[in-house]
Amino acid sequence: MSGTAARQLSRKDLVSDQDVRWCPGCGDYAILAQVQKVLPELGVPREKFVFISGIGCSSRFPYYMNTYGFHGIHGRAPTIATGLKITRPELSVWVATGDGDALSIGGNHFLHTLRRNVDVNILLFNNRIYGLTKGQYSPTSEQGKITKSTPFGSIDYPIQPITVALGAEGSFVARTIDVEAKHLQDMIRRAYEHRGTSFIEVLQNCNIFNDGAFESLTDKETKADTQLVLEHGQPLIFGKNRDKGLRMRGHKLEVAPLGAGVSERDLLVHDETNDALAFLLSSMRQPEFPTPIGVFRAVQRSTYDDAINAQIHDAQARQGAGDLDALFGRGDTWEVR
């Protein structure tokens, strides 16, 4: 990012003059607050931040950030972000999207942005419901869900955002939860620091149309047993008394109680560069397994924006800046007198 000495920003500098219009109690407020808290700490001048969104509750995000912002059309934010980042690589480009926006109508762009590894940061607010259109099931809704459009229960099989992102070989894939302020901040910081597409699934509560969708993960009583916090190089341990861990049994994962012949040494150690482990972790479902939060995968590979700018730079270094007259007169020409 730019090395120009920015005036030290504070949270207030990133708050726009627009009234926030999410429903009172919406999880989006928490996400907005953490983003506004972390960004000033990154040393980036405010004018270099750009937030781009699609359509949906989450996509109102840019209006509330006092940065450059672009509220686009449904599902297409990654395309706008790609064109901007390619031509203006010095900008810090963020995409705010939702489960419908990114995974239903925008699935194609989501996939290809991750595959190309364009250096943008995608925040996906997953509330497992359509909020703005007032309560239809979304592509992440569980089967059997009763909604306005599924009075007999949804028959759609849900998509797993993390698994899809890993399938597209996303170079940075993480999950966090709207109410886990500290963890959310860490993930935002990590996403910013990562070069390449950073993808964060934020589990977010819609208190109007899908209240409590992640209750077991956020409830103080249960969360120690349902959350598995991923930390690179650390054994995969969870539980109120840190008394359970994950280990391999054959080619499958299993939860093993610590003690009684099972020690930390028998457990899997998290490795953000291990693709097979990332896939296994992304496939874990409650109640058999805890839900992992943290960085599933973080690897370095070349970014699309770097590569395209390098080609342009090389062409200019090799051939000099383009000469229009030479271009026009290319190939066979003849003179008429």
Place this chain on the structure above:
Amino acid sequence: MATEESPAKRVEEREQVVIRFAGDSGDGMQLAGMHFTNETALVGNDLSTFPDYPAEIRAPAGTLAGVSGFQLHFSSREIFTAGDTPDVLIAMNPAALKVNVGDLRPNAILIVDKETFTEQNLKKAEYASNPLTDGSLDRLQVFPLEISKLTINALREMNLPTRTMMRSRNFFALGLVSWLFHRPIETTVQWIEQRFKKNPDIGEANVRVLKAGYNFGETTELFKTSYEVKPAPIAPGRYRNITGNTAVALGFIAAAQTAGRPLFLGTYPITPASDILHELAGYKQFNVYTFQAEDEIAGVGAALGAAFGGAVAITTTSGPGMCLKAETINLAVSVELPVVIVDVQRGGPSTGLPTKTEQGDLLMAIFGRNGESPVPVLAAATPADCFDTAFEAVRIAVKYMTPVIILTDGDLANGAEPWRVPKAAELPKIPVEFRTDPKGYFPYLRDPTTLSRPWAIPGTPELEHRIGGLEKEYLTGNVSYSPTNHEQMVRVRARKIAGIAREIPPTQVDGPDSGDLLVLGWGSTYGAIAAATHELREKKGKSVAQVHLRYLNPLPSDLGTILHRYKKVLVPEMNLGQLVRLVRAEYLIDAIGFNKIQGQPFKVAELISKISRVLEA
């Protein structure tokens, strides 16, 4: 071959010639046609080409569906079209003959590879009997040659597989017609040597066969006459041949360089627009970004993102892609950012006729978006005109902060004509000024003359702002649901685009400035209409004029007055009548449509006949 000296051959002077090369799509007839065109350009003739190729890359060999053709019209006078009826046809197999023979004028020259007229190939071409022997070609001068055998003879010492040798047949045909029409083959030889540098055997084989074809014409007694077409009187300058797609690409590079901004193309491959991508992809030294997106929507979406960042942003497509891009073009209308969209029209609806031409997208370009969504629409008239149209589209887009649609079509895209090479220093200016001053800044503060909003790009301190597809408050750009604000915004967006008419140059009338009939056209029909109206005026003394529109939205402000000066207005279009509908609605004139929807351009003769009927009615 003659063993003694051939008797002196006759040289006949012709004013113009239409020649068509036809064969299987794998026979290399497009290549032969292209090189014949280059040779012709060097002679100094005016020329126009029309490639006609099947949608399938390789339909089964020898079938009617697999026939590919390339037509060239060249003349010692100014010409406007690729010609109606060929004087010469080179048919490399029975299918190529069958598909094309009906178009030939009486006594035309027909050169065929007679060895391909086997029972099996005749059957594939659905011939009940051999046309070379059944008398059905008697109205033509038929030259049945053993092209395959002559090709193999020329390569006898080279020890190449027969299959490889047979691939040089097109060069035999090219050599022969180069002799027949006094075209120099040196540039083709140079091209072959360059092209096959890494495969010198193939290169040498092609050169040998090319020369063998040329010498065959010279020495065989079959051809008693060769033809000469003198150079045409064209405006002085340096020329090159250019197709519409190449001209579009160069026009965009020129515009971006003139504006001092990077050029960003976001696109998805689609026939017949892909060549614009191919062309631009090679010019990175001009600060050209080409992004082959995952789909049409991502192509235009990325372009819009690049425009937000201050690039000269474009997207290229054909009809089906336009449908997909509509929502993003509408977003560009709403956020008022400059993006140029090229629609290389093809036969529709849906997938339609991908390799054939049509003008069916005019009303879609002007109206095909939800809400009141004004977009300037420009159309190119000839392949070379695509350069100026692309350049002008960028100029309008950045001056008025608006998307601009350019309509070309399959004919313009692949057709070629001589282009007078411009000088970079003489191009019009495209001033681009980004807003940097925070004092008094509002995202939708409008320039009092153009009504365009400031272009404030991310990275500019103190101008942070948000734009989007929701309705915006008149000045601040903040989201607004106010009823009167909405009407004000709808009206100001409409006024902004309508105001572009102020700078449209006065409409050029070719012919009398009032009279019996005005033929009004747009797009690739220019040449056919010009040829028809010239002929009716000059040879038949008719009071017929032509107006050809580049600006379709907004229309030129002097157009209504001009139309009213003629007793009748005829609007030929390759659609069911789209411009004619606009003209009738806009000017309350009883304009008459003339419509052809066959994936083929108008023939001059068709227009002459229609115009004559309208004049008599």
